Amino acid sequence: MDTVGGELNVDMLTASVQLQRTRAGSTPFLLDVSLQVPPGITILFGPSGAGKSTLLDCIAGLVRPDAGRIAAGQEVLFDSQAGVNRSPQTRRIAYVFQTLALFPHLSAEENVAYGLDGLPHEQSAARVEEILKAFRVEKLRARKPPEISGGERQRIALARSLVTQPRVLLLDEPLTGLDAELKAAIVDDLRAWNAARRIPILYVTHTREEVDALGERVIAMDHGRVISTGTPVEVLEAPRHKRLAQAAGFENLLGGSVVDLREADGVMRVRLNESRCEIEVPLGYAVVGDRVRVAIRAGDILLATSQPHDLSARNVIEGKIVAMEPRGTLVRARVDCGVDFIVHLTPGTVRTLELADGRHVWLVLKTHSCHLVEE
Amino acid sequence: MDALLLSLRLALCVSAILLAGGLPLAYWLAYSNWRGKFLLEAVVALPLVLPPTVLGFYVLVAMGPRGPLGKFWQSLFGHGLAFTFEGLVLASVLYSLPFAVQPLIASFESVDRRLLDASAVLGASPLRTFWRVILPLSIPGVVTAVVLSFAHTMGEFGVVLMVGGNLAGVTRTVSIDIYDHVQSLEYAEANRMAIVLLAISFAVLSVVYAVNRQVGRQIGRRLWTPWAAN
Numbered sequence: 001m002d003t004v005g006g007e008l009n010v011d012m013l014t015a016s017v018q019l020q021r022t023r024a025g026s027t028p029f030l031l032d033v034s035l036q037v038p039p040g041i042t043i044l045f046g047p048s049g050a051g052k053s054t055l056l057d058c059i060a061g062l063v064r065p066d067a068g069r070i071a072a073g074q075e076v077l078f079d080s081q082a083g084v085n086r087s088p089q090t091r092r093i094a095y096v097f098q099t100l101a102l103f104p105h106l107s108a109e110e111n112v113a114y115g116l117d118g119l120p121h122e123q124s125a126a127r128v129e130e131i132l133k134a135f136r137v138e139k140l141r142a143r144k145p146p147e148i149s150g151g152e153r154q155r156i157a158l159a160r161s162l163v164t165q166p167r168v169l170l171l172d173e174p175l176t177g178l179d180a181e182l183k184a185a186i187v188d189d190l191r192a193w194n195a196a197r198r199i200p201i202l203y204v205t206h207t208r209e210e211v212d213a214l215g216e217r218v219i220a221m222d223h224g225r226v227i228s229t230g231t232p233v234e235v236l237e238a239p240r241h242k243r244l245a246q247a248a249g250f251e252n253l254l255g256g257s258v259v260d261l262r263e264a265d266g267v268m269r270v271r272l273n274e275s276r277c278e279i280e281v282p283l284g285y286a287v288v289g290d291r292v293r294v295a296i297r298a299g300d301i302l303l304a305t306s307q308p309h310d311l312s313a314r315n316v317i318e319g320k321i322v323a324m325e326p327r328g329t330l331v332r333a334r335v336d337c338g339v340d341f342i343v344h345l346t347p348g349t350v351r352t353l354e355l356a357d358g359r360h361v362w363l364v365l366k367t368h369s370c371h372l373v374e375e
Numbered sequence: 376m377d378a379l380l381l382s383l384r385l386a387l388c389v390s391a392i393l394l395a396g397g398l399p400l401a402y403w404l405a406y407s408n409w410r411g412k413f414l415l416e417a418v419v420a421l422p423l424v425l426p427p428t429v430l431g432f433y434v435l436v437a438m439g440p441r442g443p444l445g446k447f448w449q450s451l452f453g454h455g456l457a458f459t460f461e462g463l464v465l466a467s468v469l470y471s472l473p474f475a476v477q478p479l480i481a482s483f484e485s486v487d488r489r490l491l492d493a494s495a496v497l498g499a500s501p502l503r504t505f506w507r508v509i510l511p512l513s514i515p516g517v518v519t520a521v522v523l524s525f526a527h528t529m530g531e532f533g534v535v536l537m538v539g540g541n542l543a544g545v546t547r548t549v550s551i552d553i554y555d556h557v558q559s560l561e562y563a564e565a566n567r568m569a570i571v572l573l574a575i576s577f578a579v580l581s582v583v584y585a586v587n588r589q590v591g592r593q594i595g596r597r598l599w600t601p602w603a604a605n
Contacts, residue, residue, distance in 0.1 A: 062492050088495040101493035105511045114507070115497035164497060 011073025013037040031224040039198035046221035061088035094161035102145040109141035115164040251298035275338030281370040298344040302364035315365035378552035386528040393475035401479030431537025474523040482516025
């Protein structure tokens with residue numbers, strides 16, 4: 001099932017990993033996940049501390065799980081029951097670390113050639129040449145990592161990992177700190193490289209922007225477990241977990257209790273945090289009296305300065321602006337409606353509507369902008 | 376001058392042996408997960424705190440005709456180990472062990488673990504990782520180890536006196552020679568020797584700091600020195 005010289009490889013990475021970790025000064029951490037990574041980019045998304053890097057370390061063979069099974073295609077790399085535990089050297093899994101871990105004393109070219117030790121010189125030189133070109137860093141071959149700029153270092157780290165023709169690529173937040181344009185350019189080159197080879201690529205990130213930019217398939221993780229799998233829209237637009245909702249950029253996370261179920265309409269009414277304020281949200285698994293948590297994006301809330309009528313939106317809530325602060329190109333307003341809502345506005349809106357602290361306003365929320373999340 | 380040449384010969388032998396033996400020992404101490412490791416660490420560091428006479432005393436007893444080392448040596452070479460150059464080398468190796476091993480451990484430990492992980496996933500064996508990654512990034516530590524064990528051996532007194540005695544051309548090192556001159560009130564001779572030793576020590580430390588600067592600038596790492604540890 002190995003790739004030979006870039007032949008088509010349709011092998012999937014499958015991993016089920018259990019690992020109990022007791023770290024000094026922190027609560028014991030349990031990693032218990034099962035996942036499948038098909039060829040192409042799969043994003044592993046979750047807040048920091050979710051266990052993403054530990055999982056990658058297990059797959060690469062750097063950390064030994066307590067139990068589980070890891071296989072690339074038909075080839076078993078780890079199986080606690082069968083007593084199989086292949087060394088990282090023989091797994092042929094490429095791994096780009098968050099710090100990149102380029103060898104600081106070797107030139108870019110020597111870094112890239114590092115994994116080709118067993119090959120005859122001409123062959124290794126040709127492979128290095130090809131990959132340096134594919135990642136557009138052939139001009140930097142003689143430079144050492146400390147003399148190379150961010151973005152180009154990432155390209156060299158990718159080239160170093162991929163030149164060995166691995167059967168799986170693990171990327172641990174490799175593009176952190178780069179601007180969106182640079183990220184997109186590097187990801188394009190990675191996609192181009194992988195178009196012919198089709199190996200599974202597991203891309204770890206904790207930022208939503210990267211999920212949106214890369215997204216084919218997302219696996220969301222938290223507290224050492226997989227909490228959902230699907231397309232970015234499925235996983236992130238309707239997050240079912242509080243920490244995931246926070247990580248995915250839901251500024252409003254409001255507690256409340258169910259006061260009415262309207263199964264026929266597919267909605268239910270939720271009273272927010274013992275206030276008078278009630279909103280209509282999509283029907284969830286709940287009965288009257290249940291405590292629930294609702295996530296709403298600050299950008300999904302409309303704001304009006306007079307009471308709106310004849311709207312399709314079911315939630316119109318009266319309130320008062322209590323604070324406004326500029327945040328880059330938007331203004332973040334806090335509106336007191338019995339509970340506080342965060343609303344994002346443009347500076348233009350603030351000027352035209354003459355918004356200021358103490359202003360009486362109405363918030364408009366579509367039912368389906370309100371997402372129920374679990375703790 | 377015999378004494379000076381003898382000291383130089385001794386220091387060269389000792390630093391060569393310590394480099395060869397110190398690399399694997401320091402590697403093991405830096406990377407092993409063995410629970411009892413602290414015991415060996417303590418043994419290696421012992422000469423730092425032990426009075427040289429105590430160390431010298433036990434080495435002498437071990438080397439004596441009834442000691443295990445002495446008997447072993449006798450059976451191999453037909454003569455004892457105490458009061459010989461070989462015995463002096465052995466005692467000095469033990470005495471300077473921490474000066475070689477500790478800088479090596481410190482520089483091995485300061486190599487980013489992710490570099491070792493990267494090397495492993497790229498298929499390199501632990502030995503290859505050592506030669507291609509750990510050692511090149513630990514050059515300042517290696518230089519310090521060699522230079523310190525050399526300088527420390529050049530200047531030792533108590534251990535030499537206990538183990539080697541004072542045999543001209545065999546075990547009479549520079550510091551013993553200086554002591555003898557002072558005992559006989561030959562201050563001019565003592566001064567001549569002392570100033571040579573002072574010059575050598577100064578030169579040696581200058582080399583350490585110069586290398587620290589040069590190499591440190593190249594690989595972005597600082598040199599380990601015992602007085603700047605931790």
